[in-house]
Amino acid sequence: MPRKQRSLNQVKEDISFRVLREKLPQEWVVHSYGADYGIDCVVELFDSINNEKKLAETLGENLFIQLKSSDCIEYITRKAYKRGNVAKGGLSEDKNDYVEIQVAKFKLDISDILTVQSMGIAIPVLLVLVDTNSEKAFFVCLNDYIDKVLIPEDPNYASKGSKIIYIPIANEILNQESALIALRAYGKRSKMYGVFSLFNYQLNEIRHMQDMSTISYNMFSKYDAGMIKNFVDIALRQDVWSGHKFWKPMEWSYNELLVVKEELNQGIENEDYQPSLIYCPSQVWHRLNNLSNMYEELVREWFLPTYLAMLTSYPSKNDSSEP
Structure with a gap:
């Protein structure tokens, strides 16, 4: 009988897991799946909680990984044309305005793509491609x-057997804080969609309260202030504000909530009540609710091989804190 054998694909798979593990912070945990049904592993994000970095706690954030490897990756330059917002309509490109992006090509089975599509957009699934020759690892968010x-480029893609995925080589996974911004941002995605729903609910309730207050001012004034205070406390408890900053609008909204909280704690005089009631839904909660629109149009295009992504995704030389 033949002895147990080990294929080249199994060797490459082991290399890819080792490379991924080495590229991530040591406190992050890589949970490997068993049989391959489209997801190969889940990365759980942790952060150190003392200066000696001897203890870390989970952030409650996870990245789902489809891990691929190859020893013959083709690296090319891809033109990305300026285009309209594909979230609002079909693909419309300006062939006279483009950027050139260095990418790695990888052919992905349609079954893998459809599996990711069926998972929705709230759970980030990253395609991580490991070059087994250079032992470099590159990522792209498949949901996005x-x-x-x-x-947009191929509406009938599902009828094909496979599709070429273009992964920007600027998306290299490195254990450096500036290079981990993207992974941290994806890790917060499910939390982000949770607060988007929360902010929408709160805005609708404040608008309803505002409509009712025009009918009977005295009846609703104390109740209104109490409800807004409760909404502020609930919003500030959300974990999206803490940790590593990756998007300025979140910081601005957080600071606005702190201002509202301080004003409520100091008490609102009768003559200031109505302006305050108008200010909350028209300004603070309007911007909170608009975060979801900006997230869809801007953030979900970060780190893709697109024109807009090249302008917005990567830290400048003078700012290594966020895209």
Whole structure:
């Protein structure tokens, strides 16, 4: 009988897991799946909680990984044309305005793509491609790639057997804080969609309260202030504000909530009540609710091989804190 054998694909798979593990912070945990049903592993994000970095706690954030490897990756330059917002309509490109992006090509089975598409957009699934020769690892978010690149460029992609995925080589996974911004941002995605729903609910309730207050001012004034205070406390408890900053609008909204909280704690005089009631929904909660729109149009296009992504995704030389 033949002895147990080990294929080249198994060797490459082991290399890819080792490379991914080495590229991530040591406190992050890589949970490997068993049989391959489209997701190979889940990365759980942790942060150190003492200066000696001897203890870390989970952030409650996870990245789903589709891990691929190759020893013959083709690296090319891809033109990305300026285009209209594909979230609002079909693909419309300006062939006279483009950027050139260095990418790695990888052919992905449609079954893998459809599996990711069926998971929705709230759970980030990253395609991580490991070059087994150079032992470099590159990523692209498949959820976003499907909606922002694949479908606009090929609406009938599902009828194909496979599709070429273009992964920007600028998306190299490195254990450096500036290079981990993207992974941290994706890790917060499910939390982000949770607060988007919360802010929408709160805005609708404040608008309803505002409509009612025009009918009977005295009846609703104390109740209104109490409800807004409760909404502020609930909003500030959300974990999206803490940790590593990756998007300025979140910081601005957080600071606005702190201002509202301080004003409520100091008490609102009768003559200031109505202006305060108008200010909350028209300014603070309007911007909170608009975060979801900006997230869809801007953030979901970060780190893709697109024109807009090249302008907005990567830290400048003078700012290594966020895209």
